[in-house]
Amino acid sequence: MREIALHIMDIIENGLDAEASLITLSIEEDDEEKILRISIKDNGRGIPDSMLEQITDPFVTTRATRRVGLGLSLFKESAKRCDGEFDICSKQGEGTMVRASFRTDHIDTPPLGDMAGSLTSLIMTHPEVDFVYTHEADGDRFEMDTRQIKKELDDVPIYHPEVMTHVARTIRKFLEGRKAGEQSS
């Protein structure tokens, strides 16, 4: 994957496949420690203990369309390659949490990438699921909760292109502002 945002999207798809109704994504950029922390939580059906141990083995998958499962294995490898950490915990009937960290000063760390594109793709195609996205970057904070957005929109569907374009624009603006801050310091 060329971007961390693509890994995030891929891992969230797992939660959606597991019939989650709420996805909680948090990103934390620690400039002092030079670490990027990502946590993705879902309230889907969870992973049985027997499978959890080998879940990042590419040859373990529940899918029927091909015999390799790549999402989690690629994410783990990507984090490990950058001296980061990876961790997954899950409880059947309650959900799954995937956490990964990347060293931002490591040469192999991919760029965070287009979080706005990843999130709008997910929201647009899963309007019935709720997403909470918080992003902290050196004191700056962005928060989005689709439950609040839906409440404000009333009968206008969240997947409407006007709404999605606005959400994407707002996230992009936050991420650009954060980059500008990084450069000036």
Added chain:
Amino acid sequence: MAKLTIEDLKKIKDKVRKDTALRGGGSSVKITVHMGTCGIAAGAREVMDALLEQMAETDRQDIRVMNSGCMGMCSSEPNVTIEIEGQKPVVYQHMDANKMRQVFKRHVLAGEVQTEFALARG
């Protein structure tokens, strides 16, 4: 700092309501972008971005965008399936943002199947 404000959302709500008041509901076109790990790695998100941009430009309210997982054709990703009511579905392969724009304008809006990008029909 960028923020999603209630005022902005209210404005969008009013605008959308006004725009859709004259049109009926229901969807007659379904566009599915296949977004398994393979699709995502091959560029499905960029295809989805282009699709959102095209959707924002059209007045058509009867088009629904969906996604699905890997369909086992990883080497032809990004794949997009177009289903128009009353017609056989068409699967497109090796899509990118530009091909998506073309398929949307010509196939979805004008009804001409773009055979040069198609993988299969029916």
